[in-house]
Amino acid sequence: MVELPPVVARMWGREHSSRRGPKPRLDLATITAAAIEIADTEGLAGLSMSSVAAQVGVAPMALYRYVGSKDELLTVMSDSAVPAPPERGELPWRDYLAVWTRANRDLLLSRPWLLSLQGLTPPMGPRRLYWLERLLDVLGDTALDDGEKFNVATALTGYALTDATLVHATKAAGQELAAAGVKGATDYGEVLAEVLDPATYPVLSAMMRSGLLKESEGWTEDADFLFGLNLLLDGIEALMARRAGRSE
Amino acid sequence: MVELPPVVARMWGREHSSRRGPKPRLDLATITAAAIEIADTEGLAGLSMSSVAAQVGVAPMALYRYVGSKDELLTVMSDSAVPAPPERGELPWRDYLAVWTRANRDLLLSRPWLLSLQGLTPPMGPRRLYWLERLLDVLGDTALDDGEKFNVATALTGYALTDATLVHATKAAGQELAAAGVKGATDYGEVLAEVLDPATYPVLSAMMRSGLLKESEGWTEDADFLFGLNLLLDGIEALMARRAGRSE
DNA sequence: AATAACTATGTATGCGATACACAGTACGAT
DNA sequence: ATCGTACTGTGTATCGCATACATAGTTATT
Numbered sequence: 001m002v003e004l005p006p007v008v009a010r011m012w013g014r015e016h017s018s019r020r021g022p023k024p025r026l027d028l029a030t031i032t033a034a035a036i037e038i039a040d041t042e043g044l045a046g047l048s049m050s051s052v053a054a055q056v057g058v059a060p061m062a063l064y065r066y067v068g069s070k071d072e073l074l075t076v077m078s079d080s081a082v083p084a085p086p087e088r089g090e091l092p093w094r095d096y097l098a099v100w101t102r103a104n105r106d107l108l109l110s111r112p113w114l115l116s117l118q119g120l121t122p123p124m125g126p127r128r129l130y131w132l133e134r135l136l137d138v139l140g141d142t143a144l145d146d147g148e149k150f151n152v153a154t155a156l157t158g159y160a161l162t163d164a165t166l167v168h169a170t171k172a173a174g175q176e177l178a179a180a181g182v183k184g185a186t187d188y189g190e191v192l193a194e195v196l197d198p199a200t201y202p203v204l205s206a207m208m209r210s211g212l213l214k215e216s217e218g219w220t221e222d223a224d225f226l227f228g229l230n231l232l233l234d235g236i237e238a239l240m241a242r243r244a245g246r247s248e
Numbered sequence: 249m250v251e252l253p254p255v256v257a258r259m260w261g262r263e264h265s266s267r268r269g270p271k272p273r274l275d276l277a278t279i280t281a282a283a284i285e286i287a288d289t290e291g292l293a294g295l296s297m298s299s300v301a302a303q304v305g306v307a308p309m310a311l312y313r314y315v316g317s318k319d320e321l322l323t324v325m326s327d328s329a330v331p332a333p334p335e336r337g338e339l340p341w342r343d344y345l346a347v348w349t350r351a352n353r354d355l356l357l358s359r360p361w362l363l364s365l366q367g368l369t370p371p372m373g374p375r376r377l378y379w380l381e382r383l384l385d386v387l388g389d390t391a392l393d394d395g396e397k398f399n400v401a402t403a404l405t406g407y408a409l410t411d412a413t414l415v416h417a418t419k420a421a422g423q424e425l426a427a428a429g430v431k432g433a434t435d436y437g438e439v440l441a442e443v444l445d446p447a448t449y450p451v452l453s454a455m456m457r458s459g460l461l462k463e464s465e466g467w468t469e470d471a472d473f474l475f476g477l478n479l480l481l482d483g484i485e486a487l488m489a490r491r492a493g494r495s496e
Numbered sequence: 497a498a499t500a501a502c503t504a505t506g507t508a509t510g511c512g513a514t515a516c517a518c519a520g521t522a523c524g525a526t
Numbered sequence: 527a528t529c530g531t532a533c534t535g536t537g538t539a540t541c542g543c544a545t546a547c548a549t550a551g552t553t554a555t556t
Contacts, residue, residue: 002442005425012443021533022521048512059536061514070513119363119413122421122436129444129452136451146460148475155476158410159403165367166402173370177253188370194250195260196377203384204377212394227396228403234486235479269502270552296543307505309545318544 007072011079011125028066030056032080035073039081044113049073078117079125082107085134094233096138101156101229104131108164115165132157143243152236159232163225255320259327259373276314278304280328283321287329292361297321326365327373330355333382342481344386349404349477352379356412363413380405391491400484407480411473 004014010028018024034055038047049070053060067073086103088096108114123129132153139149173188189208196205252262258276266272282303286295297318301308315321334351336344356362371377380401387397421436437456444453 002438004439004442008439008443018533020521020523020531022535024534026535049514050512060512061516061537062535064514065534115367116364119367119410120417122414122417124436124439124443129440129449133449133452136455140451146455146458150455150460151472151475152479154414154472155407155479158414158476159406162367162406162410166370166406169368169370188372190250191252191256191372192377194252195256195262195372201377201381203388204381207384207394207398210394212398224399224402227399228406231400231403231480231483231487234483235481238482238486239479266502268500268552268554270504272503274504297545298543308543309506310504312545313503 006068007075008124010067010072011076024065026056026058026062026066028076029080031063031066032073032076035077036081039077039113040111044116047113074117075121076125078114078121079123079127081111081114082125082127082131084127085131088134088138093138093141094237097135097156097233097236098229100131100135100138101160102225104157104160105164105225108160109167112164112168115161115168118161142240144240145243148239148243155232159228163228167221167225254316255323256372258315258320259324272313274304274306274310274314276324277328279311279314280321280324283325284329287325287361288359292364295361322365323369324373326362326369327371327375329359329362330373330375330379332375333379336382336386341386341389342485345383345404345481345484346477348379348383348386349408350473352405352408353412353473356408357415360412360416363409363416366409390488392488393491396487396491403480407476411476415469415473 004012009015015028031052035047035052038051038055042051049063050060052073053063063073067076086096086099091099108118123132135153135156136149139152142149144152170188177187177191189212193205193208196208198205252260257263263276279300283295283300286299286303290299297311298308300321301311311321315324334344334347339347356366371380383401383404384397387400390397392400418436425435425439437460441453441456444456446453
């Protein structure tokens with residue numbers, strides 16, 4: 001029997017059912033729900049032990065009966081905030097991978113504070129692991145071995161994370177520019193164009209001056225997402241073809 | 249003429265050369281160097297305005313003459329800590345992309361504190377942009393259009409970031425397990441195996457119980473890196489082939 | 497020389513995480 | 527019933543940190 005790290009035990013509801021003493025007025029679920037609500041409305045910056053305590057109507061120190069530290073709370077939140085993964089339905093594996101990855105990315109965009117938490121720890125909570133389970137399950141159809149399936153899952157998870165991070169960072173940087181009222185710079189690309197010396201950065205400065213990054217006619221942020229996703233899916237498909245062909 | 253956001257101006261050395269007053273005893277480069285040294289030895293946790301000030305032998309508030317806030321300092325650091333990108337030499341594009349991505353990842357592993365900073369902002373400093381420049385330059389050989397080149401660069405950058413994050417998180421989690429002296433759990437996989445209900449997580453729990461994640465004979469963390477990298481490179485190569493074939 | 501712009505310092509504020517000791521509560525043993 | 531004990535929530539206290547503000551000292555321009 002393996003002993004679990006405390007956070008993990010808590011995420012899986014393995015708390016020792018207390019026998020004596022007053023009945024708890026709180027539980028971990030209430031606390032994390034409150035914390036998530038704060039993070040959703042004010043971001044991680046507004047999330048303090050005090051603010052969470054205020055939200056649930058309790059003294060700050062009360063929380064420490066249910067959570068070892070703020071970090072633990074964040075870990076629990078980063079699992080708890082995750083909804084159920086998309087259903088497979090009748091989808092072929094490739095389409096499901098696409099749907100799964102997009103849902104993952106959209107989740108991160110709808111809760112940007114997850115961006116700073118997801119990377120910190122390998123997934124150990126029930127909800128994130130269930131996403132993994134579903135993905136691995138779909139890959140069960142294919143010719144990949146277990147290690148490869150796992151690596152594919154990792155790659156897609158990572159892609160969702162970086163794409164969401166990028167979109168969010170770009171949006172945030174734009175807002176910052178606007179908020180600071182930076183004269184004439186409506187746009188990341190314009191700032192770069194201003195600063196890049198064409199002698200040292202010939203390619204990049206040419207691209208920037210051509211207005212590549214402007215939001216133009218055909219462009220959607222979704223197109224960028226699909227671009228990278230399809231690179232991966234094409235790579236995966238090629239690998240499967242190789243595996244299906246010969247056993248080595 | 250576009251006005252630059254203050255951090256950007258500072259990163260590019262566009263500070264107004266002061267005319268009156270005492271000669272500055274410091275400059276931004278000294279400060280960032282000190283900050284980087286602290287981050288390298290003690291991690292971001294040990295990095296405070298006070299610790300940096302102590303390192304350069306100055307009162308904490310002196311730093312604010314050179315940096316608008318701690319966040320600005322972090323932004324500057326996250327560019328300043330980046331070395332020159334690898335030389336192309338005689339490498340064909342695919343090999344250079346591989347070398348570039350690996351160097352990027354290795355950088356992040358050697359300075360793990362960069363992991364928490366890189367994602368926050370799109371690159372706006374000279375050094376990170378120079379990496380981008382070199383990569384785009386190499387892609388100049390190929391049949392991709394500008395937007396596609398840019399997207400490829402983004403995908404590879406993102407991959408370096410997620411792979412490094414994953415490796416680092418796994419290592420850190422392992423050390424935490426060990427440090428906490430968690431009985432019998434030498435390993436992430438073992439913890440999961442303990443906690444996963446085979447009814448809800450059939451695939452995953454089977455994998456874990458088979459010891460998939462154990463460091464075994466053939467396995468290297470490098471193999472995982474190459475796996476994902478080659479997925480991307482295969483995808484890129486396929487795209488180029490399509491582009492070279494027909495103009496549409 | 498006088499002044500204005502600029503540097504580094506010292507002090508002060510407010511917030512956040514968390515250690516610690518306490519008062520109240522309810523279960524289980526007597 | 528009663529009493530001890532394990533447990534809950536609270537109040538208070540400490541410490542570190544980012545940063546505002548006022549000040550004293552410095553030098554180029556007038």
